[in-house]
Amino acid sequence: MTTPFTIRSLQAFAYRYPLTTPVVTSFGRMTSRPAVFVRVEDHDGTVGWGEAWCNFPSPGAEHRARLINETLAPLVVGQRMSAPAELFEQLTNATAVLALQSGEAGPFAQAIAGIDLAVWDLFARRRNTPLWRLLGGASPRIQVYASGINPTGTAAMAEAALQRGYRALKLKVGFGADVDSANLAALRGLIGDGSLAADANQAWSVDQALAMTPRLAAFDLAWLEEPIRADRPLADWQRLRDGIAVPLAAGENITSRDGFDAAIGGDVLRLIQPDIAKWGGLSLCAGIARAIRGAGKRFCPHYLGGGIGLLASAHLLAGIGGNGLLEVDCNDNPLRDQFCGPVAAVRDGWIELGEAPGLGFEPDVAAIAQWRTA
Structure with missing residues (x-):
């Protein structure tokens, strides 16, 4: 039996690492490597981490981070659930019209995926089980x-x-x-x-x-x-x-x-x-x-x-x-x-992989603070 938990906070952080040698694909070049890391914390203080896809277009990381922090976080904080999939469905349904209205189904899906990964990490940590x-x-x-x-x-x-x-x-x-x-x-x-x-x-x-x-x-x-x-x-x-x-x-x-x-x-x-x-x-x-x-x-x-x-x-x-x-x-x-x-x-x-709970890794965001953009 899984004990229900309540999300106390959600925050996304955008980073961008400048490249000396661009990453080249048949459709374009990446002159920097972006990342959007997602941190979620429950009412007991358990923390989980996720990541949202943000490679393209060039301002994609900053856009996804704002989308999570300004649009999705208010829908998440205070939610009580027993399993990560419950929140995934709630967020998808709650933002379906907005994604359609804005023509941004992809960014919404990526932001929700990043939140979902963080909640799964949190969920596994609460169960004291490697993901x-x-x-x-x-x-x-x-x-x-x-x-x-x-x-x-x-x-x-x-x-x-x-x-x-x-x-x-x-x-x-x-x-x-x-x-x-x-x-x-x-x-x-x-x-x-x-x-x-x-x-x-x-x-x-x-x-x-x-x-x-x-x-x-x-x-x-x-x-x-x-x-x-x-x-x-x-x-x-x-x-x-x-x-x-x-x-x-x-x-x-x-x-x-x-x-x-x-x-x-x-x-x-x-x-x-x-x-x-x-x-x-x-x-x-x-x-x-x-x-x-x-x-x-x-x-x-x-x-x-x-x-x-x-x-x-x-x-x-x-x-x-x-x-x-x-x-x-x-x-x-x-x-x-x-x-x-x-x-x-x-x-x-x-x-x-190891036997530590969740992802089994504690990110040190201070170590990459120089590359934070949002």
């Missing part, structure tokens, strides 16, 4: 892979990741067939027969993706992620599936139960990658992850942000189990490295 175990996990050990490998300086980034203990890599592609092929060849040479994936970030049309098929075949890719726009008709995705042997992956831009139901029940995607800080939090994505595994597909959580959301994603993967890998961006980012706890300690391609 991965509360979610049903049998083992705290999970496999990881290094992502965010840019089209320039590719080999050096990959070598550094391998030296830090990674044994699986994912390259950003979509920068021209010759550049992509050369970079994939370099990584395959470095990693040997290890796991190598590619992420096009929605760069190609179906015809362009199919034209890359002969080149991709040479690299024995574990998966090809978002080769075309996530919102293309199912017929386009089916045509691509029929014409390419590489397993297809997507999910970070699926933002509805119906969308995930279609992906899980369909035969196009073999890997599905929900992002818990972008949509759904743990309240929805834990069930979705179980359904992914139940359908015989591979659950690999997507993540590209700060350390708290990354750590929560690790707990979800450990809680669900299976043969999925956790995505860990390998670009410079102290907002990730100083706040992801045991995820920073990669050994031979694996990390191990």
Whole structure:
């Protein structure tokens, strides 16, 4: 029997770490690394932490933080609940018209997801249980892979990741067939027969993706992620599936139960990658992850942000189990490295979460005060 608890305070903090080397994708560049960390405290003084997705547009972090502090916090403080999912549904329903009126369904979903992650951390701490175990996990050990490998300086980034203990890599592609092929060849040479994936970030049309098929075949890719726009008709995705042997992956831009139901029940995607800080939090994505595994597909959580959301994603993967890998961006980012706890300690391609309650990590926001923007 869970003892009900009341939320006493909720606050979001925005940070922005300036980059010397931008993070490059096929659709744009990130010249700074943002993060929105969410702190929630209950009437007993128990504290939980979460994170809201805020990578784009450029002022996204400050916008999400204000959205949480000025619009959502008044709806949360004083709420009494027995489980995190209760608050998730309340917030989603209470802001549905406002999200529609403002045309900002995405920012509202991201802000609510960040609050949800914080409440789950708090909930697990109240139960004196590590979050991965509360979610049903049998083992705290999970496999990881290094992502965010840019089209320039590719080999050096990959070598550094391998030296830090990674044994699986994912390259950003979509920068021209010759550049992509050369970079994939370099990584395959470095990693040997290890796991190598590619992420096009929605760069190609179906015809362009199919034209890359002969080149991709040479690299024995574990998966090809978002080769075309996530919102293309199912017929386009089916045509691509029929014409390419590489397993297809997507999910970070699926933002509805119906969308995930279609992906899980369909035969196009073999890997599905929900992002818990972008949509759904743990309240929805834990069930979705179980359904992914139940359908015989591979659950690999997507993540590209700060350390708290990354750590929560690790707990979800450990809680669900299976043969999925956790995505860990390998670009410079102290907002990730100083706040992801045991995820920073990669050994031979694996990390191990602990037995401490909740996320098992106490963020020291004073250590990153110089980068706070809101």
